[in-house]
Amino acid sequence: MDFSSIPAALPALWEGMQTTLLLLVLGVLGGVLLGTLLAMLRLSHNPLLAGIAATYVNYFRSIPLLLVITWFYFAVPFVLREITGEDTPVGAFASCLVAFVMFEAAYFCEIVRAGIQSIPRGQMSAAQALGMTYGQSMRLIILPQAFRKMTPLLLQQSIILFQDTSLVYSVGLMDFLNAARSRGDIVGQPHELLLVAGLVYFIVSFAASQLVKRLQKRLTP
Amino acid sequence: MISIRNVSKWYGDFQVLSDCTTEVRKGEVVVVCGPSGSGKSTLIKCVNALEPFQQGDIVVDGTSLAAPKTDLPKLRARVGMVFQHFELFPHLTVTENLTLAQIKVLGRDKAEATEKGLALLDRVGLKAHAHKHPGQLSGGQQQRVAIARALAMDPVVMLFDEPTSALDPEMVNEVLDVMVQLAQEGMTMMCVTHEMGFARKVANRVIFMDSGSIVEDCATEAFFGDISARSERARQFLAKILPH
Numbered sequence: 001m002d003f004s005s006i007p008a009a010l011p012a013l014w015e016g017m018q019t020t021l022l023l024l025v026l027g028v029l030g031g032v033l034l035g036t037l038l039a040m041l042r043l044s045h046n047p048l049l050a051g052i053a054a055t056y057v058n059y060f061r062s063i064p065l066l067l068v069i070t071w072f073y074f075a076v077p078f079v080l081r082e083i084t085g086e087d088t089p090v091g092a093f094a095s096c097l098v099a100f101v102m103f104e105a106a107y108f109c110e111i112v113r114a115g116i117q118s119i120p121r122g123q124m125s126a127a128q129a130l131g132m133t134y135g136q137s138m139r140l141i142i143l144p145q146a147f148r149k150m151t152p153l154l155l156q157q158s159i160i161l162f163q164d165t166s167l168v169y170s171v172g173l174m175d176f177l178n179a180a181r182s183r184g185d186i187v188g189q190p191h192e193l194l195l196v197a198g199l200v201y202f203i204v205s206f207a208a209s210q211l212v213k214r215l216q217k218r219l220t221p
Numbered sequence: 222m223i224s225i226r227n228v229s230k231w232y233g234d235f236q237v238l239s240d241c242t243t244e245v246r247k248g249e250v251v252v253v254c255g256p257s258g259s260g261k262s263t264l265i266k267c268v269n270a271l272e273p274f275q276q277g278d279i280v281v282d283g284t285s286l287a288a289p290k291t292d293l294p295k296l297r298a299r300v301g302m303v304f305q306h307f308e309l310f311p312h313l314t315v316t317e318n319l320t321l322a323q324i325k326v327l328g329r330d331k332a333e334a335t336e337k338g339l340a341l342l343d344r345v346g347l348k349a350h351a352h353k354h355p356g357q358l359s360g361g362q363q364q365r366v367a368i369a370r371a372l373a374m375d376p377v378v379m380l381f382d383e384p385t386s387a388l389d390p391e392m393v394n395e396v397l398d399v400m401v402q403l404a405q406e407g408m409t410m411m412c413v414t415h416e417m418g419f420a421r422k423v424a425n426r427v428i429f430m431d432s433g434s435i436v437e438d439c440a441t442e443a444f445f446g447d448i449s450a451r452s453e454r455a456r457q458f459l460a461k462i463l464p465h
Binding site: 123125130136144145148207 | 269295301302304306308309310311322326370371374
């Protein structure tokens, strides 16, 4: 083992990590947003809307993420061409982001749905009794309480997503893992760089999940 | 003020309200009692449309609930409701509980809403607790805040759904005191409660329900005064809950 090439590789690795983190943050934000929307649809009294949302969630939870990533890599440019009528290069990052948001939304949806259902029904009654509309009651009363309860679960899911971002290597996006691999190939030390990459994934994920555990303790007195 | 006309309601095949008709006039205090499962809570929740009903109509201050065009949130904003389990919003402070709906529903500005909220909080004797969260208050205190929260909307009528049933015995009176005061000031009130002392003291009328029907609907003095004139079911109920 020869780790002499690591210091020189750090800028490239950091660049890869930035891509990974950007994908993670945007993926989580978009996923939670779409997931919340799906959760509200699933809980709506309209059977058609609830059915569509349930189908979406069940579908995306039943197929591998790798498939979604590669599929969207081809599908996103194709769909855009159908809409705009011209070729629009979107790049691997954008298509991966769309894939992550759509895939993770299915998982976030179930977390948010459980969170909403954990709030006593009387809270909705009380909000509505004060004259709030259904939307206001959700936004001002139910969701703030639900999100507080489910923060640990959302973070846990985000840690899983952090690891899953490495799947973007399949469409050639230079994330952290891909940066380590290609750098290793260039300097002829693939094993060493992969070891370092593994260590970094471990440290980040483990530290983050320890933090989540602490937060969970604080939130549940 | 409230006119309940031939209201019936079903959960699937099970009828929870059958042909209920009664009236609550302006300034009147009406107590609704009856054994559990008699439909009294369901009936009071129908009055502000928290529970839908399939037949009949309820008219609140001139607004028909059965009319399809009725703006229910707007109607509910004029009807105060106090719940058995308080239902304060735990993620907000007491002050925010008192002001949120004033600001978001009535469009009052924050200063006005806060002033109004704090004045009412003072009235229920809890001004010192304004900055706290509901979880830091006792049950009786929470229920008093809940009453103040409903009053902050300047309701034309107040509904109470078993406001003291979830309280420890020593806290019942502090809540009843607020309700008595409210009644004496002329607030129109419809109260589902088993507190017969409260009923005797301030109620103009007592409604007794059983199996989804209104069995008795008479003046308070008559209800408690001449028990032999009451229906069999009401007599049985009174025998069980009146002090020995």
